Amino acid sequence: MTTEPRYTIRQLAALAGISPRALRHYDAIGLLRPARNPANGYRLYRREDVLRLQQILFLRELGLSLEAIQTALDRPDFDLLHALEEQRQALRERQARLARLIQTVERTILHLKGETTMSDNELFAGFSEEQQARYEQEIEQRFGDRQLNESRQRWGSYSLEQKRRIMEEGGAIYRDMVAAMPYGPASPQAQACVARWHQHLRYFYEPTTEILLGLADGYNDDPRFAAFFQRLHPDLAPFMRSAIRIYCQQAGE
Amino acid sequence: MTTEPRYTIRQLAALAGISPRALRHYDAIGLLRPARNPANGYRLYRREDVLRLQQILFLRELGLSLEAIQTALDRPDFDLLHALEEQRQALRERQARLARLIQTVERTILHLKGETTMSDNELFAGFSEEQQARYEQEIEQRFGDRQLNESRQRWGSYSLEQKRRIMEEGGAIYRDMVAAMPYGPASPQAQACVARWHQHLRYFYEPTTEILLGLADGYNDDPRFAAFFQRLHPDLAPFMRSAIRIYCQQAGE
DNA sequence: CTAAACGATGACGTAACGTCAATGTCAAGG
DNA sequence: CCTTGACATTGACGTTACGTCATCGTTTAG
Missing domain, CATH: 1.10.1660.10 (Multidrug-efflux Transporter Regulator; Chain: A; Domain 2)
Known part of the structure; x- marks a missing residue:
C-alpha cells in the first residue's frame, strides 16, 4: 500500500x-x-x-x-491542442514585438552614447503606422530628400573617432546655448553659439540661410526635435529660433 | 508667428x-x-x-x-541612458524566457499530435531548476539509466511512419483501457489491454515483470505520469495498477 | 429649442496575487 | 499550566494602466 x-x-x-x-x-x-x-x-x-x-x-x-x-x-x-496553438501564436507575436522594442531601445542607447547617428524614422520605428505616416510627411515637407541623403553621405565618410567628437561638440553647443540664455538671443554669447552651431552643421551638409531658418522652426514645431530640446531646457527651442533669426538677418546684411 | x-x-x-x-x-x-x-x-x-x-x-x-x-x-x-540599459537587460530576459516558453509549447503541441516522443525532462524544461532536480532524482530511482538509453536507442531506429503508428497504438490502448474499466481489472477486456500494453512496450525495450510492476506504481505516484493518466480518466492509473498486478501474477504462474 | 455629442468627476472592475490585520490553533519549553 | 512562536483562518486593501459605466453639466448642429 x-x-x-x-x-x-x-x-x-x-x-x-x-x-x-x-x-x-x-x-x-x-x-x-x-x-x-x-x-x-x-x-x-x-x-x-x-x-x-x-x-x-x-x-x-x-x-x-x-x-x-x-x-x-x-x-x-x-481542446487543449487548439488552445496551445493559439497560445503559441500569441507568444510569437509578443516575441516579435519584444524584438522590435529591444532594437529600438538599443538604437536609442547608441544614439545617446553618440556612437551612431539615427534617423528620426528609426528612432520612432516602434510606433504605429499611422503616426509614422504623419512624421514622414512632415519631414518630407521640411527638408527635401536630397539634403537628407547628402547629410548621410557626408556623415558616413567620417571615422568613428571623428563622429564621437562631432557629437560631443553638438552637445557642448546646446549646453553653451542654454548658458547664454540669460543674456538674450541677440547677445554676443548667444550669437557666438549660433555661429558654432552653423559651423557644426557643415559636418553634415552646406546649410543655406533658408535651411537655418527652417531648422529654427523645426526645433520648435517638430515634436521630435522639440522633445529633444525640451530635455535640455524648456525655453531653449524658442530661444534658439530668436537667436538664429537674428544671426541670419545679420549675415544677410 | x-x-x-x-x-x-x-x-x-x-x-x-x-x-x-x-x-x-x-x-x-x-x-x-x-x-x-x-x-x-x-x-x-x-x-x-x-x-x-x-x-x-x-x-x-x-x-x-x-x-x-x-x-x-x-x-x-x-540617468536615461542607465535606465534604458537596465530596460534593455530586462527586455532581453523576458525575450529569453519567452523563447523557452515557445519551445516548450511547441514540443507539447507535437507531443499531443503524437508526431514525436518527448522525454519528461523536455516536457518540464520550462520549470524551475529546483523542481527539475527533484524529478531527475525520481526518474533515476525508478528506472536505471540503462533502460532509458536502451529505450531511446530502439526508438531512434524506427522510421517516422513507424513512430507515428506506435504512438497511435499507445493512445488506442489507453482509450480501450478506459473503455474496459466498467468490467473490472480482472476482466478479459482489461487483461487483453494489458497484454497489448505489454507488447507495446517492447517497441522500446524488453520489460521484465519487475519493470511492469514498477511502471504500474509510477503511473500512480509519479506526478507527471499521473497527470497524463488523469487527463484520460481520473481512475485510470489505479485501475491500470490493479490490472497490471493481476496480469503479472498470472504470467508468473 | 432640442438632441446629440462632448466634457467633467467618481466609482468599480481587471489578473494574480502581496501584504497587512485581527484572530484562532498547535507544538514545545519552563 | 502557561507562554511563546510558528502556523492557520478570513477579510480587506494595494498593485498597473487604464476600460467601462453612471451621473451630471456644456457645447454644438439642425
Missing part, C-alpha cells in the same frame, strides 16, 4: 515553489479546492490535489490564464 | 492614438497636467503638453512604467 500524502498549505507551497497565498487564491476562485480538517478548518492537500496543482502549474508556465486553466481542467472536452 | 495649438482631450487623444481616459489618467497621477478652461473646467492641451505626451509615449513604447517615466521627465538629473 502506498501511503497517502497529506500536506498543510505551507508544506505544499514549499513543495511546489509557490506561496501559500497563491494556494488560497486558487481555492478562492475554485481552481484547486482541497479538503478541510473539520476540527480546525485547515486545508488538507491530498494526492489528487497535488496532481491537479502539477497540471495547473504546468499550464501556467505555458502562459495560460488561471481562467483558461480552469476550463481546461474541468471540461474533459476542452 | 506660429499659432499655438489648443486641443481638447478628445482631439489630442485622436492625434496621439490613445484614449481620452488615458489622458485623464495621466492627469490624475500628475504625469501630464494640462491647463484648464476656467469657464467650464475643460482640459486644454497646448504645445508643451503635446511635446510631453510625445516623450511619455515614446518611453512607454520602450516598456517603461508610468512611474519611471514620471521621474525620468521630472528630474533633469535622471
Whole structure:
C-alpha cells in the first residue's frame, strides 16, 4: 500500500515553489479546492490535489490564464491542442514585438552614447503606422530628400573617432546655448553659439540661410526635435529660433 | 508667428492614438497636467503638453512604467541612458524566457499530435531548476539509466511512419483501457489491454515483470505520469495498477 | 429649442496575487 | 499550566494602466 500524502498549505507551497497565498487564491476562485480538517478548518492537500496543482502549474508556465486553466481542467472536452496553438501564436507575436522594442531601445542607447547617428524614422520605428505616416510627411515637407541623403553621405565618410567628437561638440553647443540664455538671443554669447552651431552643421551638409531658418522652426514645431530640446531646457527651442533669426538677418546684411 | 495649438482631450487623444481616459489618467497621477478652461473646467492641451505626451509615449513604447517615466521627465538629473540599459537587460530576459516558453509549447503541441516522443525532462524544461532536480532524482530511482538509453536507442531506429503508428497504438490502448474499466481489472477486456500494453512496450525495450510492476506504481505516484493518466480518466492509473498486478501474477504462474 | 455629442468627476472592475490585520490553533519549553 | 512562536483562518486593501459605466453639466448642429 502506498501511503497517502497529506500536506498543510505551507508544506505544499514549499513543495511546489509557490506561496501559500497563491494556494488560497486558487481555492478562492475554485481552481484547486482541497479538503478541510473539520476540527480546525485547515486545508488538507491530498494526492489528487497535488496532481491537479502539477497540471495547473504546468499550464501556467505555458502562459495560460488561471481562467483558461480552469476550463481546461474541468471540461474533459476542452481542446487543449487548439488552445496551445493559439497560445503559441500569441507568444510569437509578443516575441516579435519584444524584438522590435529591444532594437529600438538599443538604437536609442547608441544614439545617446553618440556612437551612431539615427534617423528620426528609426528612432520612432516602434510606433504605429499611422503616426509614422504623419512624421514622414512632415519631414518630407521640411527638408527635401536630397539634403537628407547628402547629410548621410557626408556623415558616413567620417571615422568613428571623428563622429564621437562631432557629437560631443553638438552637445557642448546646446549646453553653451542654454548658458547664454540669460543674456538674450541677440547677445554676443548667444550669437557666438549660433555661429558654432552653423559651423557644426557643415559636418553634415552646406546649410543655406533658408535651411537655418527652417531648422529654427523645426526645433520648435517638430515634436521630435522639440522633445529633444525640451530635455535640455524648456525655453531653449524658442530661444534658439530668436537667436538664429537674428544671426541670419545679420549675415544677410 | 506660429499659432499655438489648443486641443481638447478628445482631439489630442485622436492625434496621439490613445484614449481620452488615458489622458485623464495621466492627469490624475500628475504625469501630464494640462491647463484648464476656467469657464467650464475643460482640459486644454497646448504645445508643451503635446511635446510631453510625445516623450511619455515614446518611453512607454520602450516598456517603461508610468512611474519611471514620471521621474525620468521630472528630474533633469535622471540617468536615461542607465535606465534604458537596465530596460534593455530586462527586455532581453523576458525575450529569453519567452523563447523557452515557445519551445516548450511547441514540443507539447507535437507531443499531443503524437508526431514525436518527448522525454519528461523536455516536457518540464520550462520549470524551475529546483523542481527539475527533484524529478531527475525520481526518474533515476525508478528506472536505471540503462533502460532509458536502451529505450531511446530502439526508438531512434524506427522510421517516422513507424513512430507515428506506435504512438497511435499507445493512445488506442489507453482509450480501450478506459473503455474496459466498467468490467473490472480482472476482466478479459482489461487483461487483453494489458497484454497489448505489454507488447507495446517492447517497441522500446524488453520489460521484465519487475519493470511492469514498477511502471504500474509510477503511473500512480509519479506526478507527471499521473497527470497524463488523469487527463484520460481520473481512475485510470489505479485501475491500470490493479490490472497490471493481476496480469503479472498470472504470467508468473 | 432640442438632441446629440462632448466634457467633467467618481466609482468599480481587471489578473494574480502581496501584504497587512485581527484572530484562532498547535507544538514545545519552563 | 502557561507562554511563546510558528502556523492557520478570513477579510480587506494595494498593485498597473487604464476600460467601462453612471451621473451630471456644456457645447454644438439642425
